[in-house]
Amino acid sequence: MQSNRSMPSWAAALIGLVSGTVAVGFSLLVAGLVNPSAFPVVAVGNSAVDLTPAPLKEWAIRTFGENDKVVLIGGILVVMALLAALLGVAAARDVRYGLAGLAAFGLLGVAAVLTRPGAGVTDLLPTVLGVGAGMLALHRLLRRARVSADDLHHTLRESPPEPRPEPSPALRTVPEATAPLSATEGPLPTGDRPGTPAPQATGASAPPVAGASVPPVMRAGNDLRAFDRRGLLTGVLGGVAVAGAAGAAGRLFSGRAEVTAARSDIALPKPAKPLAPLPAGADLRIKGLSPFVTPNTDFYRVDTALVVPQVDPRDWTLTIHGLVDRPVELTFADLMKRAVTEADVTLCCVSNEIGGPYIGNARWLGVSLAGVLRDAGVQSGADMLLSTSADGWTAGTPADVVMDGRDALLAFAMNGEALPVDHGFPVRQVVPGLYGYVSATKWVTEIKVTRFDRDEGYWTPRGWSARGPIKTQSRIDLPEPGTSVPAGRTTVAGVAWAQHKGVDAVEVRIDEGPWRQARLAEAPTADTWRQWVLDDWDATPGSHTIEVRATDATGYTQTADRAPITPDGATGRHTVRVEVT
Structure with a gap:
């Protein structure tokens, strides 16, 4: 075990914290290259959401509203920071303790990633490589924060302490009456006997002179390595820079910039039957009253996505399969070529308390979901549409509701602009009359035509009703x-x-x-x-x-x-x- 008694606890904790930051930053970088949803912090957060009892989820929504995801991720990061600091303190005693702790973090992240729908082997890379980077950072920071005894002796040889000035002959003897007692029994060395002249200093061969300038570490002779404040500072700054650069690159590689650009380039098609302008009396225009059309920036958002999926419309496809005569796969370009429908629809979340804010109204643009299903040929006996989001979330929608003639849409625009990314870009479901948890799948990529007695959506096994009609x-x-x-x-x-x-x-x-x-x-x-x-x-x-x-x-x-x-x-x-x- 390497002793490091001279390293302050705050320094060891800082080393652990920076090492953890490097691990998170590097894992974010790799996730941006592989799969943003494989970022271990998000995977752990998603697992926490899945395992949280329904009453606690309801409390979180009531208490934090749309900021519940920020609070959850923030809480996870705070806990990780505290644990990383403790690992740094443990690693200062023995680096193996810190490495073992980081490995435990890695196993937790791997387990969380593997529980996500459709997880593959490559999704483990962000966790594995991130933990590896954290281990390397921990080892190197500990080395930089320590100065070995050999290094110190070398420094002393390069710059030996200046000898004390030669005392005068009158001071070379000590009167017997004032001679101090020896610290050990037995005769004193010749030069230390009372009245005996002191030997002359002979350069490097002389012992250190009492009072000479010697670094504190030389006095702490039991420490094999000593604390190097300057080495710690430069190492910490380097670690933070690496973590920050890796994290920024990860966000860049996650596709945010490409998706934002693709969204701004979309030219919305004209609806086959444009809606008439809103009646003059639809909005009473009273200050403080909710406007008839909710601006996109004010529209509520309640979902389980801790990190908003970044789906490039050029890569998006929608697969319709299951109890159909002809499975269908549509690209975004295919969708835009179909007859376009415009509809005013109010959406409401089942989590909306009496008088709550989780409701909004918008003008949506998209294609008829019923029309796409008719092309696929829904088989008799099918009564549920199990839709899946790009992040794996699912909703079970009653098929008869979608097919009864209402404006159920695969929507790609909202209030005259392409869907905001937070609200499902490039395509989401909009079904009038149903709470969002059974209908309003954002970032939709798959619809399985099935039965309620065979499949269930995300919230149903967690205690919620399977069908979810909106109440007056x-x-x-x-x-x-x-x-x-x-x-x-x-x-x-x-x-x-x-x-x-x-x-x-x-x-x-x-x-x-x-x-x-x-x-x-x-x-x-x-x-x-x-x-x-x-x-x-x-x-x-x-x-x-x-x-x-x-x-x-x-x-x-x-x-x-x-x-x-x-x-x-x-x-x-x-x-x-x-x-x-």
Whole structure:
């Protein structure tokens, strides 16, 4: 075991941290060349998502919202940093401890990568090579931070300490009365006896003179190696530079730049039947009220992708197989040659709590999913479409819903521009009337026509309903909960939705008083949400509770009974409390 008692703990921890950073940076580089989803940090994060109990996932979404993935990856990196620092401290005692710890990290990463759908042998390279780079960095940093005894002696020979000036003859003897006792029993050497002249110094052969300038490490004679602060600093800077360059190159090689450029180069085709402009009354244009069309930058995002897949449309294909007469494979160019459909559709996440933000409305451009399936020839008995994302996520969509004539799309554009990468570029599914977890597959690459009794999507075995129709709901946007409003005429407004059924009425009541009919905005289709407003409430000073309910075109009025989002969406009425001053 190599002793390194002279190395401070902070230095050893820094060495471990930098070595871990090199491992992560190098693995990101290799993942960019091989497969971005094989980046071990992402693989471990995906495994953590898969293994997390549903209640904990719901808590994460409620607490962190769309930032839940950032929090998860950040937490993983913090834990890795702490463990890497501890490995550095252990390696300072014996480098084998640090190497063994890095190897354990590697095994965890390999196990996580192998659990991902479609993982191959090459997907192990980012983890294996990254851990190898970390081991090399750890070994070299430890060496740079130590100076061997031989190196120190060589330094002393090159620059020996200057001898002390020759004492005067009067000081060469020590009176017997003041002579110190020897530290050991027995006679003193001749030159140290009281009254005996001291020997003359004879250059290099003389012993070191007391008080001469000797580096501290020479006094710590038990240390085989000593701490070299300058060596540590240069090594750390070099390690950080290598890690940063590797990480930057990895992000470059992951295809982000190419995909961004390809997206900007897409010329969107014209729809076969362009939609009419939105009715003038579709958006009430009230400040603070959700606009009828949700801007792409504000559209909610809830998915399991810790790193957004970067899919080049030139490489994209969609395979349709399973219970079909003719398996189909489409390229992006094939898709763009088909008849194009334009549709206004509101999407909603099953994780949306009562009054929650995970809903948005957009104008989508794509091709009919039912038309593609008819070309493949769906066989009798098939009742489920198992769609798969580029990152392996799956959704089970009821086949009868897609084939019933609604605007179910393979969409490639959103609000007049190519799909944002975060929202599924180059192609995603859009199915009106179904929660996203059973329909809205982003980065879709495969559709297996199958049966619910044979296959299931990602969320079904985790406790969620297999079919997921969207429930009739409403939300109060104005006034915001917990705010203070001035007394007098006050506007109450919000949105209501019942996709593919349509909203027929919205009612509002104050302090559990009588229900009052709200004014509805125009709705171009039953597949979108609908704005509503009550603008004649005379608010009096004090605390007030505002409640809303919607009735859809089937005559169903949303219930007051509260139910959680699991297993098929929340129920209840949105209520806000405001102070009137």
